[in-house]
Amino acid sequence: MASRSRDATGNAAERELLSAGDVARTVARMAHQVIEKTAVGADTEPPVLLGIPTRGAPLAARLAERISEFSGVTVPHGSIDITLYRDDLRHRPTRPLEHTRMPSSGIDDKIVILVDDVLFSGRSIRAALDALRDQGRPKAVQLAVLVDRGHRELPIRADYVGKNVPTARSEDVSVLLSEIDGRDAVLLRPAAEEGQS
Amino acid sequence: MRHLLAAEGLDRDTATELLDTAAGLKQTLLGREVRKLPTLRGRTVITMFYESSTRTRVSFELAGKWMSADVINVSAGGSSVGKGESLRDTALTLTAAGADCVIIRHPASGAAHRLAHWLSDTPAAVVNAGDGMHEHPTQALLDAATLRERLGSLDGRRIGIVGDVLHSRVARSNVHLLTCLGAEVVIVAPPTLLPSGIDSWPVTVSHEIDAELPSLDAVMMLRVQAERMHGGFFPSAREYAISYGLSEARAALLPEHAVILHPGPMLRGMEIASRVADAPNALVTDQVANGVHVRMAVLYHLLASEGADGV
Numbered sequence: 001m002a003s004r005s006r007d008a009t010g011n012a013a014e015r016e017l018l019s020a021g022d023v024a025r026t027v028a029r030m031a032h033q034v035i036e037k038t039a040v041g042a043d044t045e046p047p048v049l050l051g052i053p054t055r056g057a058p059l060a061a062r063l064a065e066r067i068s069e070f071s072g073v074t075v076p077h078g079s080i081d082i083t084l085y086r087d088d089l090r091h092r093p094t095r096p097l098e099h100t101r102m103p104s105s106g107i108d109d110k111i112v113i114l115v116d117d118v119l120f121s122g123r124s125i126r127a128a129l130d131a132l133r134d135q136g137r138p139k140a141v142q143l144a145v146l147v148d149r150g151h152r153e154l155p156i157r158a159d160y161v162g163k164n165v166p167t168a169r170s171e172d173v174s175v176l177l178s179e180i181d182g183r184d185a186v187l188l189r190p191a192a193e194e195g196q197s
Numbered sequence: 198m199r200h201l202l203a204a205e206g207l208d209r210d211t212a213t214e215l216l217d218t219a220a221g222l223k224q225t226l227l228g229r230e231v232r233k234l235p236t237l238r239g240r241t242v243i244t245m246f247y248e249s250s251t252r253t254r255v256s257f258e259l260a261g262k263w264m265s266a267d268v269i270n271v272s273a274g275g276s277s278v279g280k281g282e283s284l285r286d287t288a289l290t291l292t293a294a295g296a297d298c299v300i301i302r303h304p305a306s307g308a309a310h311r312l313a314h315w316l317s318d319t320p321a322a323v324v325n326a327g328d329g330m331h332e333h334p335t336q337a338l339l340d341a342a343t344l345r346e347r348l349g350s351l352d353g354r355r356i357g358i359v360g361d362v363l364h365s366r367v368a369r370s371n372v373h374l375l376t377c378l379g380a381e382v383v384i385v386a387p388p389t390l391l392p393s394g395i396d397s398w399p400v401t402v403s404h405e406i407d408a409e410l411p412s413l414d415a416v417m418m419l420r421v422q423a424e425r426m427h428g429g430f431f432p433s434a435r436e437y438a439i440s441y442g443l444s445e446a447r448a449a450l451l452p453e454h455a456v457i458l459h460p461g462p463m464l465r466g467m468e469i470a471s472r473v474a475d476a477p478n479a480l481v482t483d484q485v486a487n488g489v490h491v492r493m494a495v496l497y498h499l500l501a502s503e504g505a506d507g508v
Contacts, residue, residue: 081225084236084264084497094198094502096214097221134231 017147017165017173018186026162027059030144031066033160038111038142040071047111047142049077052128053098058179059146060115076103080114080135085127102135112138113159117175119145122156147186149173198498200313200323204334204370209377212341218494219342219487226263226490237266240500243296244326245287247273247303252461252485253326253336257300260492266500269296284308285315292321297500300324306331306366322499330364330425335495336460337370339488341378343480344415346487347456352379357409359385360419360441360468363392363430367460368419372398383409387441389430406441410450417458418443418469438467448473456480 018026034040038047049067051060057079064077081098089095114128125143132141144160149167163186167173170191178184198211226232242261246254254270261268271291288299299321301309306329313323327333341351348354356375362368362384372382382400384391395402403409410416421437431437438444448457448470457469457479465471473479 081221084222084225084234089236089501090503092502094498097218097225099221100225130235134229134233 014187014189016185017188018163020178020184023146023177023184023186026146027062028066028070030146030160030162031063031070034063034067034113034144035071037159038113040067040073040075042073045110046073046075047113048103048105048107048138049075049113049115049144050080050102050107050128050132051077052114052116052124053079053081054180055117055175055177056115057099058177059117060113063115063144076105078103080128080131082124082127082131085130087123087127100131100135107132107136107138109137109139111140111142113142113144115144117146117177118173119143119148119156119158119161120151120173122152122154125156126154146175147173200309200325201334201495201499202309202313202323202325203332204337204374204377205332207334207374207377209379212338212374212377215338215491215494215498216342216345218497219338219490220345222493222497223487223490232263233265234263235265237261237264237496237500240266240297241295242266242268242298242300242496242500243271243291244268244300245271245273245284245291245302246326247284247301247308248327250302250327252488253302253333256485256488257324257326257335257492259489260496263489264493264496266297266496284312288312288315289319292316292319296321298322298324298496300326301328302326303328305329320503324495324499327366329366330369331366332370332373333366333460334370334374335488335492336367337374338495339484339491340367340371340417340458340460341374342487342491343458343484344375344380344456346483347480348414348454350379351375354380354414355383355412356380357383357385357406357413357416358419359406359416359443361390361421361430362386362395362419363390364422364425365419368417371417372400376400383413385409385441387431387437406443406447407450410447411452413451413455415456415458416443416451417460418463420460420462420464421468434467442467443469443473445470445472448476451478458484460484 049060049064051057060077064075067075078101081100083095083097142159145158146162148161148164151169172189174187176185244257258268301312308328309325358368375382376399384400384402385406459481
């Protein structure tokens with residue numbers, strides 16, 4: 001599945017870490033893990049999946065769909081914007097806000113699973129935990145990420161990892177999702193001009 | 198965006214971004230028990246009000262506090278603090294003490310621009326909270342936010358501004374902002390309450406309120422500003438109310454979907470009938486609520502990011 005190519009702008013080689021098929025299989029596997037770990041079933045309270053925009057949101061929706069498909073239980077999902085909780089606001093241009101959409105069932109006393117595309121420094125997750133605290137008091141919070149690329153700067157780890165990818169700090173991991181990017185893939189690019197986390 | 202001094206000159210992208218941020222903030226805070234965001238922690242905002250105000254000052258103070266900024270209010274306490282040197286010195290002192298943002302309301306037109314000029318060597322941002330008969334940009338932004346909520350896009354919408362346009366900074370700011378967002382503005386006022394140079398404004402002018410109401414998507418009633426009137430602008434309050442007040446009969450001329458705005462404070466029975474002000478399509482309280490979110494958005498865009506250029 002690893003292939004080298006040039007993108008449209010002719011930049012240096014990028015490597016495809018996951019193909020569209022791999023992404024689908026990975027999400028399906030993560031769904032099975034969530035079902036097992038949180039004991040999704042008829043007689044337990046289902047977890048709530050909250051995606052971190054932008055790409056965590058459609059990922060949470062897909063994961064919820066797979067879980068419902070495999071377990072027969074409808075799992076509520078939504079999104080939680082972390083922009084106002086970031087610790088790097090001062091050092092970046094003003095960011096537009098993303099959508100926060102809480103499931104109507106709320107999050108109090110539920111198991112909340114935060115969903116993001118790439119786990120890197122862990123700072124986004126820290127911001128998400130702060131944002132979550134202002135929304136309610138979950139029974140427990142877990143983390144699901146499609147790609148864990150290492151280089152943590154905070155004591156944070158994921159409960160569900162689609163793929164572990166050893167990377168250099170300067171490299172750039174991009175998750176593409178058809179809802180936003182028109183196709184599914186995970187790409188590794190050597191040192192982009194400006195990092196995206 | 199370094200300062201927010203006027204609606205005139207705001208480009209459509211910046212205005213839309215501010216309004217989108219305000220809508221996002223409103224949605225974020227909706228139904229929450231704790232209305233507090235950590236975004237501007239450690240930032241100091243000073244409000245300097247040289248003119249009486251309830252809603253604008255409270256609104257800015259709440260906006261700052263809900264984003265965790267430290268907000269300090271300085272008021273002139275009557276008229277002892279005038280213009281010129283003292284305003285400059287006060288502002289320089291406050292920024293030297295560490296203010297990141299100065300919000301100013303002043304009876305002199307152009308005061309906010311002067312202040313921004315004086316503070317150009319400091320990192321402090323200046324927000325105009327109303328300067329004389331010039332501009333009140335955050336009022337226009339909250340009016341636009343309220344209209345967007347009810348009408349969707351403002352493109353091609355016909356919005357009437359009725360009353361004392363001459364003395365109204367709200368009207369001036371709204372004309373610039375609403376036309377920049379694609380709306381068509383109709384000014385309805387007696388000839389004595391129109392500013393000179395209105396010909397150059399991007400608006401239609403009318404003196405007949407009854408003729409305009411049926412075609413409006415929204416009507417904004419302005420307060421008659423007795424405190425700025427020195428001389429006879431109209432024969433009597435009663436005659437003004439009869440010719441230009443939004444009575445119940447007049448409100449019935451509006452299309453069904455049309456909404457009524459008033460920047461407050463309202464003079465019930467003067468420019469707006471009491472029952473019209475309390476009708477479901479009068480959005481006066483929505484305007485106040487949106488005011489906080491709009492001002493949060495302004496502070497966010499001015500203060501959240503430093504170094505890199507925002508908006």
